[in-house]
Amino acid sequence: MLATAKLMPIIKVPDPILRQAAIPVAEITDGTRQLLDDMAATMYDAPGIGLAAPQVNISQRVIVIDCGKDDEPELIKMINPEILRISDTRTILEEGCLSIPDQTADVERPAEVEVQYLDENGASQSLVATGLLATCVQHEIDHLNGVLFIDHISRLKRDMIMRKVMKEMRQPTSRK
Ligand SMILES: [Zn+2]
Numbered sequence: 001m002l003a004t005a006k007l008m009p010i011i012k013v014p015d016p017i018l019r020q021a022a023i024p025v026a027e028i029t030d031g032t033r034q035l036l037d038d039m040a041a042t043m044y045d046a047p048g049i050g051l052a053a054p055q056v057n058i059s060q061r062v063i064v065i066d067c068g069k070d071d072e073p074e075l076i077k078m079i080n081p082e083i084l085r086i087s088d089t090r091t092i093l094e095e096g097c098l099s100i101p102d103q104t105a106d107v108e109r110p111a112e113v114e115v116q117y118l119d120e121n122g123a124s125q126s127l128v129a130t131g132l133l134a135t136c137v138q139h140e141i142d143h144l145n146g147v148l149f150i151d152h153i154s155r156l157k158r159d160m161i162m163r164k165v166m167k168e169m170r171q172p173t174s175r176k
Pocket of ligand 1: 098
């Protein structure tokens with residue numbers, strides 16, 4: 001039986017774990033399922049629509065996503081996700097990240113992706129994602145490869161965002 005989900009501290013830039021490639025989960029255990037539950041609770045509490053394990057200081061290929069509407073949650077837990085196919089059509093959506101507090105930018109990505117992953121019981125699943133979900137899946141899988149959304153924008157914009165975040169974090173009175 002799993003324990004009650006607990007909130008995990010969210011790692012922020014420039015922590016080096018956010019730049020490491022995470023390791024595939026070799027065996028899905030109660031520990032993995034507990035991690036998924038804790039990550040989901042942490043994501044909802046933030047609040048956010050996606051969270052990758054490196055963002056809670058665990059370098060494993062595990063993500064949680066919920067792009068559902070407020071009254072219709074659609075929690076997806078993915079272990080070892082792989083993108084099988086991307087569309088030629090691209091889309092631009094505004095992205096933010098719990099590890100880069102209070103900053104957003106328009107990011108261009110493939111509009112549709114097909115993803116294969118293991119669910120919490122170890123069964124292979126696949127998902128064709130479009131719209132916000134497609135962007136969210138790519139953003140979270142990026143985290144497993146040490147990539148952040150700011151890597152997809154111009155250097156000028158990226159430097160500006162990083163300067164703002166670092167300045168904010170240096171202020172003792174700043175919000176979390
Ligand atoms: Zn993120």
